[in-house]
Amino acid sequence: MFGENFKRKYALTHQGVQNVKKGTFWTVIVNIVVMGGMGILYLLMNHLISLLIKNQAEMNVLVIIGLLIVFVCLSFITHLQQYTSTYGLVYGEVKATRISLAEKLRQLPLGYFHKKDIADLTETLMGDVNRMEHVWSHVLGYLYGSYISTGIIAVFLFIYDWRLAISCLWGVPVAFGLLFGSRQWTSKASQKLKQAAIQVSDGIQESLENVREIRATNQEETYLQGLYQKIDTHEKVMIKGELVAGLFVNGASVIMRLGVATTILVGVHLIVQGQVDFMILFMFLLVITRIYAPFDQSLALIAEMFISQVSANRITEIYDTPVASGEKTFKPKGHDIEFHHVSFAYDLQDVLKDVSFIAKEGEVTALVGPSGSGKSTCAKLAARLFDVQKGKITVGGVDINEVDPEVLLSDYSMVFQDVVLFDDSIKENIRLGKRNATDEEVYKAAKAANCDEFVQKLPDGYDTLIGENGTKLSGGERQRISIARALLKDAPIILLDEATASLDVENETKIQEALSRLLVNKTVLVIAHRMRTVQSADKIIVLEDGKVKEEGSPEQLYKQDGLYRHMLDLQNESAKWQIDA
Numbered sequence: 001m002f003g004e005n006f007k008r009k010y011a012l013t014h015q016g017v018q019n020v021k022k023g024t025f026w027t028v029i030v031n032i033v034v035m036g037g038m039g040i041l042y043l044l045m046n047h048l049i050s051l052l053i054k055n056q057a058e059m060n061v062l063v064i065i066g067l068l069i070v071f072v073c074l075s076f077i078t079h080l081q082q083y084t085s086t087y088g089l090v091y092g093e094v095k096a097t098r099i100s101l102a103e104k105l106r107q108l109p110l111g112y113f114h115k116k117d118i119a120d121l122t123e124t125l126m127g128d129v130n131r132m133e134h135v136w137s138h139v140l141g142y143l144y145g146s147y148i149s150t151g152i153i154a155v156f157l158f159i160y161d162w163r164l165a166i167s168c169l170w171g172v173p174v175a176f177g178l179l180f181g182s183r184q185w186t187s188k189a190s191q192k193l194k195q196a197a198i199q200v201s202d203g204i205q206e207s208l209e210n211v212r213e214i215r216a217t218n219q220e221e222t223y224l225q226g227l228y229q230k231i232d233t234h235e236k237v238m239i240k241g242e243l244v245a246g247l248f249v250n251g252a253s254v255i256m257r258l259g260v261a262t263t264i265l266v267g268v269h270l271i272v273q274g275q276v277d278f279m280i281l282f283m284f285l286l287v288i289t290r291i292y293a294p295f296d297q298s299l300a301l302i303a304e305m306f307i308s309q310v311s312a313n314r315i316t317e318i319y320d321t322p323v324a325s326g327e328k329t330f331k332p333k334g335h336d337i338e339f340h341h342v343s344f345a346y347d348l349q350d351v352l353k354d355v356s357f358i359a360k361e362g363e364v365t366a367l368v369g370p371s372g373s374g375k376s377t378c379a380k381l382a383a384r385l386f387d388v389q390k391g392k393i394t395v396g397g398v399d400i401n402e403v404d405p406e407v408l409l410s411d412y413s414m415v416f417q418d419v420v421l422f423d424d425s426i427k428e429n430i431r432l433g434k435r436n437a438t439d440e441e442v443y444k445a446a447k448a449a450n451c452d453e454f455v456q457k458l459p460d461g462y463d464t465l466i467g468e469n470g471t472k473l474s475g476g477e478r479q480r481i482s483i484a485r486a487l488l489k490d491a492p493i494i495l496l497d498e499a500t501a502s503l504d505v506e507n508e509t510k511i512q513e514a515l516s517r518l519l520v521n522k523t524v525l526v527i528a529h530r531m532r533t534v535q536s537a538d539k540i541i542v543l544e545d546g547k548v549k550e551e552g553s554p555e556q557l558y559k560q561d562g563l564y565r566h567m568l569d570l571q572n573e574s575a576k577w578q579i580d581a
């Protein structure tokens, strides 16, 4: 019952399954103890009726009081155990699930995050885990416990009087049948609800991220209208979903309760026939109330379980995604990066087609080409952020597809245009390059990257908090911090996406100076946007439409009079226009 399928179905950890087992056990005990309470009530009634009618005591009052005290104590202890083994333990399960999901996400290839919507992933980590929390704590143990305890009690009822047992229990399978039959509707409604919720969080995230562009283009009203519509749709889908679930749950509850009427009818008939006495019917009616109470709640819980299945599936889907794995050791012979007939597509269409080139250690290799020709894709593949689909990429002769991405990336530093900074101090942002770096090492790297001058002007120097994603810094300053990080890391391979944003001359010179210190003796692959950088490169790879069009030194390519020469002339022309203007 609690095997691997159960674990997958409810997206539980191993410990979570153990907790559900405990919760189920204590629910069974609680239900049986409460049923014992009904037994004491029956004995008390029997005793009182005997006193009234026959004027003789059935039992010693002290025994009844003693039983009552035992019942109260047992009830308290078992309820407490049930509480701690369900609600108490679930927070541990929530924490363990979020940590194991985060750990899994950490191991997934970066390509996964390009395909997945970030709002969707956040919804799984927060919303889906929250929904499952309720299922893990309130539903599973309670439901399975109720099935087992009712099964045990039903056996006793059948032994006692099968006719009354059937008349009081027939409604249970019918009500559950109705609910299970409704599963396709509730699942569909819940899927729609999840989609609508993702649309809303997507919309909110997008509007917050793009608030500057929305205001700059005067689109606030139009944009908000779209967002309000998404919120409106979410509300409608939610109400419809509740209606569907409510209809079936209440229908099932009414059917189950019809069992009270049939028990009374059959019971009275049997009493009139002299086949049972009133106290038996009274006992069955007491038992019914106790059997129905957990099942009544179970009906709502089952509906919730169906709805939550969407969340469980979304969590399991992350667990099932294959991770980017590989050897934990990486010992290349040098750090030449070589592309061997590499082809690659993000979706269906090939973005790189049979690309081959070498970026040598100690040299700067520049990738140039029109926008969309595949320059950034080459850089991403070189760092195994995505896996190639045809051909291979080697570093120092080692196929990078066979190396664990985390181990591989320890040999890489990446300096991209869109520098990502964390809401922390400047010092800690630089220290990301080398976690165990001393403060002195951080300051040295910052100086070499020309950060020191602007940092000294900040109120708390290197301890200044830079705001979320470094909003308090200029583009040039952010880029210098990322160069400082790379200097600190001192990795043998540098992937550099040259800034396209027009930096002022002073900033540009400072960045160039910082870079010249960073690039010495490294394997440098630069996505070049300005021809000035390209001219000082050792080798240029010209890409067009995902293919290598030209390859050679700047002088060789200039003489070839091909695409490179054409791009160079165009950029010189545009520079001339800018100066004239």
Ligand SMILES: Nc1ncnc2c1ncn2[C@@H]1O[C@H](COP(=O)(O)OP(=O)(O)OP(=O)(O)O)[C@@H](O)[C@H]1O
Pocket: 114, 346, 347, 351, 369, 370, 371, 372, 373, 374, 375, 376, 377, 378
């Ligand atoms: N994550 C992605 N998913 C799907 N397609 C993508 C993705 N990233 C890039 N592409 C597509 O791959 C092609 C090559 O993109 P790439 O970014 O490598 O070009 P690029 O030469 O670096 O362009 P640019 O100079 O404009 O940055 C483009 O057609 C682009 O639309």
